[in-house]
Amino acid sequence: MGTSHRKEPVLSLVGHIQQMIADLYSIPSDHRVVLGNGGSTTFWDMATCSLVEKRASLAVFGEFSRKFAKALTKAPFLEDPYVNEAEVGSACLPTLHADADTYGWVHNETSTGACVPVSRLDGASEDALMLIDATSAAGGLDADLSGIDAYYLAPQKNFSADGGLWIAVCSPAALERAERLCARDDRWVPDSLNLALAAKNSAKRQTLNTPAIATLILLASQLEWMIDLGGMTAIRERVAHSSQILYSWAENNPHTTPFVSDPRYRSPVVGTIDFDESVDASEVSAILRRNGIVDVDSYRSLKRNQLRIGMFPAVEPDDVLALTRCIDWTIDRLLDA
């Protein structure tokens, strides 16, 4: 771990991660796995500087999708994005616009537990870029990346590693767009937000500046575990099993309902469960926390009477079952009191 990130031990670690991500998603042979420091939030700024030419069209159905819309709105050199918005708990895709050069949406909305399919939007112009925020989808949900120009993620969700890194599977069209925009005189792009520069470093199995090596080691070992498990097919089955346990429990418990009412949009990796007014979800969460069962709170700003359960591949399906029993036990005692 003490060596330079420009020396072979780290180069081969980065190259190994790039190859495993490419294998896991069977990415098209001309796509590139690009990475850099800063996490998905930094990638939003990078897309703002390096990928959107003039105007984007976005889908917003939760807090993370809204944050990218905000980042684009702040850029003085871009027109405000078109925003197609669905109520939280539901989902939507961006709408088509003749002057949209970029389309963006979230594969799995971590704040609400809603997910949508990923494929090139029918009817979008051929040179429009499709950017998918897969931060909490990648490594848990499958996707065909052939029509997609940037499928970006961070290691701290399905990959059970640590934060601070962004990784994007980029198409040739995305990298050409980045080359062109970052070379323009009328757009100042800082090096840390220059996707073309990041891609040059990634082609040499490097990052622009020093990455956290421990994060790379954790990510590599989780990817190895996923591939040993049987790749995306096995992962899909595992998270389907976990989420089936959670959602069928929530449908059958008289005090709970899945927040995402349309089963097609229900995330297999982030489950959101609403409680009726007889049970205070934050009290359930506090009792669980005092007993060592942590981080099942709903997303703060949603302000719902809700629990939100991570069912990433590293989570044992049996633990999801055990959690539902602990919640039942807690509800029974609360209602008895």
Ligand SMILES: *Cc1c(COP(=O)(O)O)cnc(C)c1O
């Ligand atoms: C967690 C998350 C982010 C933010 O990721 P950071 O690495 O913390 O910047 C963005 N989008 C989605 C969908 C997320 O789940």
